[in-house]
Amino acid sequence: MGDHHLSEQETVALVELMFFAYRDFVSDPDEILGTYGFGRAHHRVLHFVGRDPGMTVQQLLDILQITKQSLGRVLKELIDKGYVFQKEGEADRRQRLLYLTEAGEELRQRLMGPQISRIRRAVALPEGNAAHLYRKVLYQMVSPANRDAVLDWIGRASLPGDTQDGG
Amino acid sequence: MGDHHLSEQETVALVELMFFAYRDFVSDPDEILGTYGFGRAHHRVLHFVGRDPGMTVQQLLDILQITKQSLGRVLKELIDKGYVFQKEGEADRRQRLLYLTEAGEELRQRLMGPQISRIRRAVALPEGNAAHLYRKVLYQMVSPANRDAVLDWIGRASLPGDTQDGG
DNA sequence: TAAATATGTCAATATGGCTGACGTAATTTC
DNA sequence: GAAATTACGTCAGCCATATTGACATATTTA
Numbered sequence: 439m440g441d442h443h444l445s446e447q448e449t450v451a452l453v454e455l456m457f458f459a460y461r462d463f464v465s466d467p468d469e470i471l472g473t474y475g476f477g478r479a480h481h482r483v484l485h486f487v488g489r490d491p492g493m494t495v496q497q498l499l500d501i502l503q504i505t506k507q508s509l510g511r512v513l514k515e516l517i518d519k520g521y522v523f524q525k526e527g528e529a530d531r532r533q534r535l536l537y538l539t540e541a542g543e544e545l546r547q548r549l550m551g552p553q554i555s556r557i558r559r560a561v562a563l564p565e566g567n568a569a570h571l572y573r574k575v576l577y578q579m580v581s582p583a584n585r586d587a588v589l590d591w592i593g594r595a596s597l598p599g600d601t602q603d604g605g
Numbered sequence: 606m607g608d609h610h611l612s613e614q615e616t617v618a619l620v621e622l623m624f625f626a627y628r629d630f631v632s633d634p635d636e637i638l639g640t641y642g643f644g645r646a647h648h649r650v651l652h653f654v655g656r657d658p659g660m661t662v663q664q665l666l667d668i669l670q671i672t673k674q675s676l677g678r679v680l681k682e683l684i685d686k687g688y689v690f691q692k693e694g695e696a697d698r699r700q701r702l703l704y705l706t707e708a709g710e711e712l713r714q715r716l717m718g719p720q721i722s723r724i725r726r727a728v729a730l731p732e733g734n735a736a737h738l739y740r741k742v743l744y745q746m747v748s749p750a751n752r753d754a755v756l757d758w759i760g761r762a763s764l765p766g767d768t769q770d771g772g
Numbered sequence: 773t774a775a776a777t778a779t780g781t782c783a784a785t786a787t788g789g790c791t792g793a794c795g796t797a798a799t800t801t802c
Numbered sequence: 803g804a805a806a807t808t809a810c811g812t813c814a815g816c817c818a819t820a821t822t823g824a825c826a827t828a829t830t831t832a
Contacts, residue, residue: 444724452740455744458755459747462746462751477788478787485621489617495810506811507790507813510810553620557619560742571739573615573618573619575727575738580629584625644819661779662778671820675821697829699777
């Protein structure tokens with residue numbers, strides 16, 4: 439078992455690295471978004487809709503964990519500017535299934551580009567298995583109550599060998 | 606060299622885990638802050654001032670990477686409510702050195718508690734060295750331009766064996 | 773003495789959250 | 803078939819946090 443307890447100092451360093459890493463991680467897409475008059479909220483919608491085309495509004499709300507009123511404006515802007523469109527559900531005609539337009543998919547790729555590079559750079563370390571460990575560690579950072587949903591989203595295949603509680 | 610290129614799918618999974626992990630990572634302190642009428646901005650100030658008592662306003666701005674106007678209100682509220690106080694600099698009397706009151710330090714500890722637990726839980730994995738790799742990976746996520754400042758802040762001692770570009 | 777620095781503040785603006793209320797269409801349940 | 807529930811949209815108001823630009827004051831440095 440790996441319960442070599444981290445020292446206070448080491449742990450605080452990790453807490454702070456989480457802050458610094460996230461701050462810089464979102465800085466590249468933020469800059470691109472600015473030139474479109476969009477913000478982080480638009481990025482998230484673009485990203486998740488692009489990752490699961492045809493998702494319902496409710497599914498998107500569950501992932502973002504925001505209210506429909508908050509989503510409303512952002513979604514409307516993305517639709518008005520031609521990056522997202524909606525299609526009536528076939529099985530359930532109350533649903534407005536979400537899709538990216540070509541421009542939307544292009545923008546999504548453009549926004550993700552720097553983050554992909556940053557992740558690849560970050561896990562390309564001399565040690566073997568850094569990516570695997572990083573993935574497991576980040577997964578453990580997710581609240582237990584949310585892990586099933588996250589695992590479903592990410593695709594269980596991408597966490598090979600993991601049981602539900604990540605060990 | 607460890608440039609086993611990650612697949613697109615694996616990398617996207619890491620991008621998304623970064624989002625989910627950060628979202629949950631800040632959720633515990635957010636809840637506590639709400640009961641004080643504070644927000645994330647207050648947390649950051651409390652944390653960094655507590656980590657480096659006597660820091661100047663400008664140093665805090667450099668770390669947070671926000672404008673002094675943004676900091677202004679938050680800092681004023683923390684001072685008014687008795688969590689932070691200022692002291693005129695001795696060497697340079699223009700400076701208003703920042704310190705936490707006892708209540709401030711208590712709140713800081715309380716806010717950090719859940720994050721410390723979460724990190725310790727996350728790095729307590731069967732594999733050895735998870736914490737070390739996690740630290741290196743998060744460090745690599747920081748923009749190169751900011752790494753020196755982050756390293757200075759974290760304390761170079763807490764990244765043993767690392768060269769400036771992270772080993 | 774002049775210039776630069778550290779800090780504070782006023783005003784206006786933008787973004788992205790929130791709650792609460794209300795409306796409509798479609799589906800499900802009784 | 804009527805009633806309840808669900809999926810979605812929207813209006814209104816509020817709050818937190820960020821921004822830019824301008825200006826003021828005290829202090830230090832050149």
